[in-house]
Amino acid sequence: MVTVGTIIYEPGNSTNKTGSWRVFKPIMDKDKCVMCENCFIFCPEGCIKEKDGKFEIDYDYCKGCLICVNECPVKAISSIREEK
Amino acid sequence: MIEIRFHGRGGQGAVTAAQILAKAAFYDGKFSQAFPFFGVERRGAPVMAFTRIDDKKIRLRSQIYEPDYVVVQDPTLLDTIDVTSGLKKGGKIVINTNKDIKLEGYDTYTIDATDVALEVLGLPIVNTVILGAFTGVTGEVTIDSLKKAIMDTFPKKLGEKNAKAAEVAYNMIKEE
Amino acid sequence: MSKVKIITGTSAAAEAARLCDVDVISAYPITPQTTCVEKLAEFVANGELDAEFIKVESEHSAISACIGASATGARTFTATSSQGLALMHEVLFIASGMRLPIVMMNANRALSAPINIWNDQQDSISQRDTGWIQIYAADNQETLDSIIQAFKIAENEKVLLPVMVNLDGFILTHTVEPVELPDEEEVRDFVGIYEPKHAYLDPDRPITQGPVGVPSCYMESKYNVQNAMNNAEKVIMDVNEEFAKKFGRKYGNGLIETYNIENAETVLVAMGSVCGTIKEVIDDLKQEGKEYGLLRIRTYRPLPINHIREALKNAKNIAILDKDITFGMNKGAVYTDLAGFLKDKKTTNYIVGLGGRDIRQDDIKEIMKHAEKAEDGETKWMGLKEQ
Ligand code: SF4
Ligand code: SF4
Numbered sequence: 110m111v112t113v114g115t116i117i118y119e120p121g122n123s124t125n126k127t128g129s130w131r132v133f134k135p136i137m138d139k140d141k142c143v144m145c146e147n148c149f150i151f152c153p154e155g156c157i158k159e160k161d162g163k164f165e166i167d168y169d170y171c172k173g174c175l176i177c178v179n180e181c182p183v184k185a186i187s188s189i190r191e192e193k
Numbered sequence: 194m195i196e197i198r199f200h201g202r203g204g205q206g207a208v209t210a211a212q213i214l215a216k217a218a219f220y221d222g223k224f225s226q227a228f229p230f231f232g233v234e235r236r237g238a239p240v241m242a243f244t245r246i247d248d249k250k251i252r253l254r255s256q257i258y259e260p261d262y263v264v265v266q267d268p269t270l271l272d273t274i275d276v277t278s279g280l281k282k283g284g285k286i287v288i289n290t291n292k293d294i295k296l297e298g299y300d301t302y303t304i305d306a307t308d309v310a311l312e313v314l315g316l317p318i319v320n321t322v323i324l325g326a327f328t329g330v331t332g333e334v335t336i337d338s339l340k341k342a343i344m345d346t347f348p349k350k351l352g353e354k355n356a357k358a359a360e361v362a363y364n365m366i367k368e369e
Numbered sequence: 370m371s372k373v374k375i376i377t378g379t380s381a382a383a384e385a386a387r388l389c390d391v392d393v394i395s396a397y398p399i400t401p402q403t404t405c406v407e408k409l410a411e412f413v414a415n416g417e418l419d420a421e422f423i424k425v426e427s428e429h430s431a432i433s434a435c436i437g438a439s440a441t442g443a444r445t446f447t448a449t450s451s452q453g454l455a456l457m458h459e460v461l462f463i464a465s466g467m468r469l470p471i472v473m474m475n476a477n478r479a480l481s482a483p484i485n486i487w488n489d490q491q492d493s494i495s496q497r498d499t500g501w502i503q504i505y506a507a508d509n510q511e512t513l514d515s516i517i518q519a520f521k522i523a524e525n526e527k528v529l530l531p532v533m534v535n536l537d538g539f540i541l542t543h544t545v546e547p548v549e550l551p552d553e554e555e556v557r558d559f560v561g562i563y564e565p566k567h568a569y570l571d572p573d574r575p576i577t578q579g580p581v582g583v584p585s586c587y588m589e590s591k592y593n594v595q596n597a598m599n600n601a602e603k604v605i606m607d608v609n610e611e612f613a614k615k616f617g618r619k620y621g622n623g624l625i626e627t628y629n630i631e632n633a634e635t636v637l638v639a640m641g642s643v644c645g646t647i648k649e650v651i652d653d654l655k656q657e658g659k660e661y662g663l664l665r666i667r668t669y670r671p672l673p674i675n676h677i678r679e680a681l682k683n684a685k686n687i688a689i690l691d692k693d694i695t696f697g698m699n700k701g702a703v704y705t706d707l708a709g710f711l712k713d714k715k716t717t718n719y720i721v722g723l724g725g726r727d728i729r730q731d732d733i734k735e736i737m738k739h740a741e742k743a744e745d746g747e748t749k750w751m752g753l754k755e756q
Contacts, residue, residue, distance in 0.1 A: 111589035113567045114468035117577040212545045216375045228544035231487050231725050252645030254540050255729045
């Protein structure tokens with residue numbers, strides 16, 4: 110069903126789960142993270158969410174663009190090859 | 194239904210005059226409507242404005258072609274414009290002039306409104322003066338309603354002065 | 370307490386927006402709408418209206434700002450005319466597609482070239498397929514009342530569409546006449562507070578508005594707009610009734626208004642202020658024993674086809690007046706919209722009042738006569754000068 114105004118109420122900006130698009134996968138080191146919110150703001154999918162005072166990545170939607178890796182000032186996010 | 198046409202020059206307040214008259218008629222318990230001629234407006238250019246007064250709600254939206262009354266705010270308009278165009282036979286026309294003018298076939302009234310305006314207002318703005326004269330000549334609105342309409346159109350002091358100017362003209366033309 | 374004021378149509382529109390306690394206004398001045406935004410800016414400046422007035426550099430930006438504002442959940446108002454409305458064109462679709470209940474006053478004015486600031490309805494009629502509800506007011510009181518109704522219609526959960534309230538440029542925008550301003554409390558009670566469930570800005574409940582609509586969902590989203598238009602018919606009628614109960618004024622059934630239609634073989638169909646002149650002529654001719662009727666279309670979108678057909682069931686000759694022209698068909702848009710639904714009648718089309726050409730009582734009489742004698746499907750340009 111298409112919502113009134115085609116508004117999406119789920120996280121991310123797409124109704125399709127985009128997690129399967131990944132070639133690279135971002136891995137966040139929660140101990141290194143200083144909660145600067147850079148990745149949260151820059152993630153184009155809006156799939157970095159705060160939970161219990163820590164950020165985590167929703168891999169159902171993360172499409173592996175690695176913008177978060179680039180934006181993290183303390184290199185708390187690294188990338189690995191996605192296993193397919 | 195009564196229809197009135199105002200002739201003036203851009204900036205002389207013909208539209209304001211037509212609106213004040215509509216307000217005055219409303220204060221008398223009637224229905225009214227006022228609108229400008231839908232044309233190009235430039236300061237100093239000849240302009241027209243119209244008022245309709247009726248006992249019932251006014252629905253007519255066309256322009257006015259055969260007025261019952263004509264008001265001329267500037268005597269120089271007489272040379273360039275046919276101010277009596279469409280005026281009903283025997284209809285009344287009120288002209289601001291210091292000359293004695295009679296227009297054939299019409300009931301012509303003249304008042305030196307510029308003189309009154311200079312004396313009472315200290316400015317050559319004649320629209321409220323000529324409304325006073327119009328009211329004296331036609332009795333279509335009461336002078337009290339006219340003064341009330343003038344007062345709530347302008348800021349307090351200016352309103353009082355203009356109401357006074359209208360009353361002076363009203364009495365002048367009544368005495369004639 | 371309600372009070373009567375002698376005001377122009379643009380002032381009536383501004384007063385209506387104030388009475389409805391709008392949150393955001395964004396508009397760009399254009400003749401003959403200007404005095405409406407001036408008045409609203411004044412209301413905001415002296416604290417009579419607690420709203421955000423967003424100044425912009427064009428109508429395209431004005432309506433875009435309104436969309437942004439409305440998407441946060443704010444009650445939003447704008448006003449424009451003619452070229453300004455044309456400049457808004459592409460953005461108008463976005464407002465309806467995103468289901469944002471923005472209300473707009475449009476002063477009906479001709480489109481250039483040649484440059485013309487006077488009245489016709491080509492501007493709004495050219496926007497008929499943008500998904501906006503369109504109401505055409507016949508006088509200044511109806512302008513004020515329709516804007517109040519418009520918020521209630523637009524914000525209804527079954528509708529959620531933007532509404533354009535049209536009034537004839539100069540003929541209404543620059544004419545003063547008595548207008549009753551209803552009590553502020555009563556208006557606010559009538560329209561209620563806008564609390565959108567679908568589109569809002571809330572950091573705790575993030576949502577995405579205005580996403581890409583891929584082929585697998587685009588048609589559904591447009592079908593939803595059509596459904597909302599269908600729902601709007603009933604809502605417009607209900608709001609008209611509710612308004613009548615509260616404020617004592619009523620405009621036909623909200624969708625159409627008929628006048629002396631029962632006894633008339635020949636019925637004129639028109640929109641806007643010219644309907645007043647037509648009523649005047651109908652009454653005059655009645656005195657001479659001649660019966661003519663009027664069907665005024667108040668909402669052009671949704672176009673209440675069933676109501677129109679029902680109202681015209683006894684009529685033989687239908688004379689449709691258009692203050693617009695569909696070039697290449699030599700017909701107006703109201704005619705082309707209706708003719709197909711009135712196949713069992715004789716329909717004729719009259720192009721009237723383009724660019725402020727005055728529509729006199731004699732023109733109306735001429736239309737009535739012509740409609741009786743003319744062939745089905747004829748078009749006549751009224752008051753056209755010999756060239
Ligand atoms: S890689 Fe990082 S920025 Fe890109 S989608 Fe995944 S979480 Fe977001
Ligand atoms: S950018 Fe790096 S430091 Fe900042 S919140 Fe994200 S993971 Fe933490």
